[in-house]
Amino acid sequence: MAAANKPISIEVWNPSGKYRVVSTKSMPGSRWIRLLTENDCRLEICTEPKTILSVEDILALIGNRCDGVIGQLTEDWGEVLFSALKRAGGTAFSNMAVGYNNVDVEAANRNGIAVGNTPFLKANGEKPVTWKRAATMEDVLREADVISLHPVLDKTTYHLINPERLAIMKKEAILVNASRGPVIDEVALVEHLKANPMFRVGLDVFEDEPYMKPGLAEMKNAVVVPHIASASKWTREGMATLTALNVLGRIKGYPAWGNPNLVEPFLNENATPPPACPSIVNAKQIGLPSAKL
Numbered sequence: 001m002a003a004a005n006k007p008i009s010i011e012v013w014n015p016s017g018k019y020r021v022v023s024t025k026s027m028p029g030s031r032w033i034r035l036l037t038e039n040d041c042r043l044e045i046c047t048e049p050k051t052i053l054s055v056e057d058i059l060a061l062i063g064n065r066c067d068g069v070i071g072q073l074t075e076d077w078g079e080v081l082f083s084a085l086k087r088a089g090g091t092a093f094s095n096m097a098v099g100y101n102n103v104d105v106e107a108a109n110r111n112g113i114a115v116g117n118t119p120f121l122k123a124n125g126e127k128p129v130t131w132k133r134a135a136t137m138e139d140v141l142r143e144a145d146v147i148s149l150h151p152v153l154d155k156t157t158y159h160l161i162n163p164e165r166l167a168i169m170k171k172e173a174i175l176v177n178a179s180r181g182p183v184i185d186e187v188a189l190v191e192h193l194k195a196n197p198m199f200r201v202g203l204d205v206f207e208d209e210p211y212m213k214p215g216l217a218e219m220k221n222a223v224v225v226p227h228i229a230s231a232s233k234w235t236r237e238g239m240a241t242l243t244a245l246n247v248l249g250r251i252k253g254y255p256a257w258g259n260p261n262l263v264e265p266f267l268n269e270n271a272t273p274p275p276a277c278p279s280i281v282n283a284k285q286i287g288l289p290s291a292k293l
């Protein structure tokens with residue numbers, strides 16, 4: 001079915017490379033390309049002008065033989081894609097993102113595919129803000145003037161901010177969400193913004209990204225930006241490097257790096273990266289050993 005799709009436009013690097021790696025999108029910088037091509041990978045970068053590739057598009061990219069794929073968080077990585085990648089001889093996938101709520105990790109485990117992510121790179125700049133611990137989330141919501149949401153998105157955090165919780169927040173509070181859209185019930189948020197003109201929200205992410213729920217775009221007390229929280233050149237190029245090294249490391253049979261919060265050694269432009277996969281979220285489940293740090 002997929003193979004019958006119209007061909008997808010690609011850009012090929014190092015055509016004679018032994019390992020076939022596909023990136024579903026172009027990524028910032030060139031180090032990630034160099035790291036792959038200098039390590040015997042034939043790299044195919046999808047150049048389709050589409051914002052989001054469908055499962056069928058990605059099946060066509062994977063084709064009959066593919067060692068690893070670099071993907072984006074807008075894509076639906078589940079059984080269909082992981083089993084196709086396995087049939088094509090692949091063992092490696094990496095999301096070019098910190099979160100991986102678009103990935104069915106259990107499906108990857110079943111197919112023996114390593115799933116990489118790009119743990120957040122320590123910001124170079126601002127000092128951290130001060131904080132105090134509260135006993136419950138409700139206490140935080142009642143007391144805080146500014147609430148910034150940073151959880152992973154999973155079933156425990158889906159609609160974490162719901163009508164009941166919005167109702168206990170200060171009328172003039174500021175709510176910020178740069179994690180994942182579905183952490184907030186966006187329909188309820190629009191109603192709350194309408195009813196409470198002094199309540200303000202800053203959103204980097206949206207429930208039906210890239211779309212917004214009706215009414216949100218018109219709200220004067222909502223500031224919206226298009227998922228750019230990690231959009232500095234340094235961060236995005238670093239993420240591209242980590243993504244490529246997750247896929248390359250798995251293809252080369254390297255172990256998983258022991259501490260995904262300490263990935264600086266992979267980012268030094270002037271040194272060869274350590275022989276490890278920087279961040280594999282299902283390393284244990286697929287039996288990938290841990291590198292000795």
Ligand SMILES: NC(=O)c1ccc[n+]([C@@H]2O[C@H](COP(=O)([O-])OP(=O)(O)OC[C@H]3O[C@@H](n4cnc5c(N)ncnc54)[C@H](O)[C@@H]3O)[C@@H](O)[C@H]2O)c1
Pocket residue numbers: 098099100119120150151152153156157178179180204205227228229230231
């Ligand atoms: N907007 C962007 O560009 C952007 C960039 C990076 C990360 N993100 C998103 O932000 C998320 C967090 O990133 P991170 O680097 O801080 O990840 P992290 O894994 O370091 O932190 C996630 C935190 O969520 C907490 N958590 C889990 N379940 C919870 C629950 N039910 N209630 C409250 N807290 C809960 C965990 O304890 C953990 O402290 C990512 O998973 C990703 O979805 C967005």
